[in-house]
Amino acid sequence: MAINKTNHIVLRPKKEESLRRFHPWVFSGAVAQKPDNLREGDIVKVFSAGGEFLGTGHYQVGSITVRILSFTDEPIDTDFYVQRISSAYNMRTDIGLLRNNNNTFRLIHGEGDFLPGLIIDMYGKTAVVQAHSVGMDADKEKIASALQTVLGNEKLENIYYKSEGTLPFKADIESADGYLLGGKNVETTAIENGLKFNIDWLRGQKTGFFVDQRENRRLLEQYAAGKNVLNMFCYTGGFSVYALRGGAKAVQSVDSSSKAVMLTDENVKLNFGNDSRHTSYSEDAFKFLRESDKNTHDLIVLDPPAFAKHRGAVNNALQGYKRLNLAAFEKIQPGGILFTFSCSQVISKEQFRLAVFSAAAISGRKVRILHQLTQPADHPVNIYHPEGEYLKGLVLQVE
Ligand code: SAH
Numbered sequence: 001m002a003i004n005k006t007n008h009i010v011l012r013p014k015k016e017e018s019l020r021r022f023h024p025w026v027f028s029g030a031v032a033q034k035p036d037n038l039r040e041g042d043i044v045k046v047f048s049a050g051g052e053f054l055g056t057g058h059y060q061v062g063s064i065t066v067r068i069l070s071f072t073d074e075p076i077d078t079d080f081y082v083q084r085i086s087s088a089y090n091m092r093t094d095i096g097l098l099r100n101n102n103n104t105f106r107l108i109h110g111e112g113d114f115l116p117g118l119i120i121d122m123y124g125k126t127a128v129v130q131a132h133s134v135g136m137d138a139d140k141e142k143i144a145s146a147l148q149t150v151l152g153n154e155k156l157e158n159i160y161y162k163s164e165g166t167l168p169f170k171a172d173i174e175s176a177d178g179y180l181l182g183g184k185n186v187e188t189t190a191i192e193n194g195l196k197f198n199i200d201w202l203r204g205q206k207t208g209f210f211v212d213q214r215e216n217r218r219l220l221e222q223y224a225a226g227k228n229v230l231n232m233f234c235y236t237g238g239f240s241v242y243a244l245r246g247g248a249k250a251v252q253s254v255d256s257s258s259k260a261v262m263l264t265d266e267n268v269k270l271n272f273g274n275d276s277r278h279t280s281y282s283e284d285a286f287k288f289l290r291e292s293d294k295n296t297h298d299l300i301v302l303d304p305p306a307f308a309k310h311r312g313a314v315n316n317a318l319q320g321y322k323r324l325n326l327a328a329f330e331k332i333q334p335g336g337i338l339f340t341f342s343c344s345q346v347i348s349k350e351q352f353r354l355a356v357f358s359a360a361a362i363s364g365r366k367v368r369i370l371h372q373l374t375q376p377a378d379h380p381v382n383i384y385h386p387e388g389e390y391l392k393g394l395v396l397q398v399e
Contacts, residue, residue: 058135158182237264
């Protein structure tokens, strides 16, 4: 088929199968023809070699050429975003996410909410919007306006746009980080399951908080009574604050970033004042575990950053998980509970479990799996895009 439209992309023969199964990515190897003057972020329409329309999406430079926004030939305008955002919001209210004294949740989880490249986290009346593609960056005004239509003034006072760290580094666009709405007298304390957290979306990692551990933190709270807890990679102290509410005897929080340790201390204070049960350390987790005595902790949390950000790093990452978990198995008190996580998207549940299994075997301890954890419902997985399942956790009892 000859290309006579500026925004038409034609695939090679037989390369349309994954799109027919609603997988939302077109890889560069599948593309037969594209117009020369396409700019990253442009809206494109994708056709099979036989000329059949397949979908509409954002054009990208790199191994993923198109991220499909719609499998129909509809305009990608403010209305489109209103529909997608209201469907996402309705799902979250229908399943009761905003009950239980909770105003912190992920409103849009990229492909999981059929909006590849877009993340929106809600902290009370503030939405933090993060674009992971140039197309979503280009659409930010439409997204901001759609958010206001869906949520209204009552539920939305501020929109903070934060994409400097997430847009492709080679993209030639100026970062426009800042408020798209409001920005004056902003309430920065968010509530998760009745606990308060001060969220620093301006300077913090990601959108300022790891919303995805909400349910796993609550599970930890149920295990915490009377325990000596060690929370490794604490960041803003989520697991520490829940452990303290759960009646832990003592909680130690560790993070290599002194800023993170400060945030943890602040959040502990916000909920419990000066609580002598809590101590924090700005140290490397591996070093801390190596130097800590055996049998001092009977509840350990390991929630490291993604050790593998791309496929090439998988083997090293698996070694990293093995080493880290081995250190915990060697130190945890008999009868202790280990919460261990991986948030690396490129590492499967099976690979992670195998790394933890190898660590357990080397330590020689008896280990039972009590829970297998994952991401919560406000981080949904699009059934056609299994790559979206990224958070894996095991709760282990170690004898
Ligand atoms: N558990 C946290 C999220 C962890 S994010 C929560 O529930 O919110 C990962 C954290 O690991 C970051 O804060 C980062 O500063 C820290 N980190 C990275 N490498 C580290 C290392 N080698 N030792 C200790 N902390 C590290």
